[in-house]
Amino acid sequence: MAKKLPAAYAHPYAFDTRFKKSAVYFSMEFAIDQALKTYSGGLGFLAGSHMKSAHDLKQNLIGVGMLWKFGYYDQMRNADNSMMPQFREKMYSFLKDTGIRFQITIANKPVWVAAYFLDPTTFGTVPMFFLTTDTDGNDTWARQISYRLYDSDPAIKVMQCMVLGIGGAKFLDELGYDPDIYHLNEAHAVSSVFYMYQKLGKKEAVQKKFVFTTHTPEEAGNEKHDIHFLNDLSFFAGLKLDETRKITGISDNVFNHSLAALRLSHQANAVSKLHGEVSRQMWGWAKDICDITHVTNSQHKASWADADLEKAREKGDLKALEKRKKALKGQLFKTVADQAGKLFDPNVLTIVWARRFAGYKRPDLLTRDQERFDRIMRNKDLPIQFIWAGKPYPKDEGAIQTFNHLYYLSHLYPNMAVLTGYELALSKQLKEGSDVWLNTPVVTREASGTSGMTAAMNASLNFSTYDGWVCEFSRHGENSFIVPVASDHNRDGEDISNMLDMLENEILPLYYQRPKDWYKTVLTSMNEVGDFFNSDRMVAEYYEKVYK
Secondary structure, eight states: OBSSOOGGGOOSSOOOGGGOSOEEEEOSOEEEETTEEEOOSHHHHHHHHHHHHHHHTTOSEEEEEEOOTTOSOEEEEOTTSOEEEEOOOOOOTTSEEEEEEEEEEETTEEEEEEEEEEOHHHHTOSOEEEEESOSTTOOHHHHGGGTSTTOSSHHHHHHHHHIIIIIHHHHHHHHTBOOSEEEEESGGGTTHHHHHHHHHOOHHHHHHHEEEEOOOOSGGGSOEEEHHHHHHTTTTTTOOHHHHHHHHOOOSSEEEHHHHHHHSOSEEEESSHHHHHHHHHHTTTOSSOOOEEEOOOOBOHHHHSOHHHHHHHHHTOHHHHHHHHHHHHHHHHHHHHHHHOOOOOTTSEEEEEESOBOGGGOTTGGGSSHHHHHHHHTOSSSOEEEEEEOOBOTTOHHHHHHHHHHHHHHTTOTTEEEEOOOSHHHHHHHHHHOSEEEEOOOTTSOSOOOHHHHHHHTTOEEEEOSOGGGGGTOOBTTTEEEOOOOOGGGHHHHHHHHHHHHIIIIIHHHHHHOHHHHHHHHHHHHHHHTTTTBHHHHHHHIIIIIOO
């Protein structure tokens, strides 16, 4: 097979000699631009930044993802303002039909897959391809495989992974392209290893091709299924169960997708230094897995950092920094007024919690001490404004209830707002318009987290538990505010007390009583987040540490 892409899909640059090895990056979601809704949250934000920095550094990399007919979902409100997921068809005139159509077997039936191309010049990415089953020749059941990102039906979700994995690998064959490296961003596309085993004939040949990025210690991110359930769906690309067990080392009936990826790759990586330690400990029991290193996640600074804030940073101009920050707060507060009917003040310290709503991220943590939270919210001498935003998984009733609870709580306060529509555009606006970026995960359960990086690029100080990427960045009181790690027996209680103490006794007095010191701290944070947490460093590190 050819090592070069067909001319119609070629990279628009000559490859940097450091990055000439050919690689394809498989991801279930990519957050490239607000106009292209093929993502749900952090995994997609990370993948989108990877595609942009790979382009900027002239890497020999392409991306393969899925074209979701309804995206993830549009976050709307019911008549009583409780959250309502809306599924609406998305249309993208800027994606080009490759004309490539092929069949894969799903549940012992042939399913057509079509492929669309995102030209690198559209959003400044490497060449990218998006697969869909919503195409002529398929029955309704087959079309709906690519309707909703992370479908709640377990069988449909597995089928989605098969389209990305088996379909993605077969698409490369249809393209006549044979890359050196198959990079699995999470284990969603692990079915590709079975397709490649059928093609290459040897486990060692498959391992030589594959690398694997694990993103989470969370159970939901390391999926397991009954092996017979998967076999009935044709997940193993025609491979007999005995052969599947032999090459994966899985002897019982529980197929662990991440474990299979670790055993059929030559290199794996976690996504922060701490997550690397957690991952090696987590998989310490498993035999015959590949080495797990770490490549700390990062974000595409050129896409995220406000240009005027960046100019002020480069000059070290604190007054220009403050002036631009207040202007950006004013822009965010127009969105607050539009959605919540509340008029926020750019001169007031504004704290934002915004990311995917999930139990371990504890979005409502600071509100759980109702008496103290109320006192802080009503303090006229040291005023504060709070904004929450983020999308729960549409079937996660607990997370949706938390979202709704925060919304109804906000009725009590003119200085508290809960926003809907947390996608790329709102995310950028919230980072530009916040003074403090609040992060409250249970320690060791946030593999990396990346929202705080782009907040710091936009002159917002991180206020966080000691988890994920902040362990490699934060120096309390110098570039951020970090609470001590709580004991296990009263984890939530200690975190609440420590965070509220820090808010009342350190953060608020610094902002109002020593504003020059506040902006010096902001400037330090901006300077120190810049290079290492820019995805240019990350994508170079993948070539150096993972694609070797």
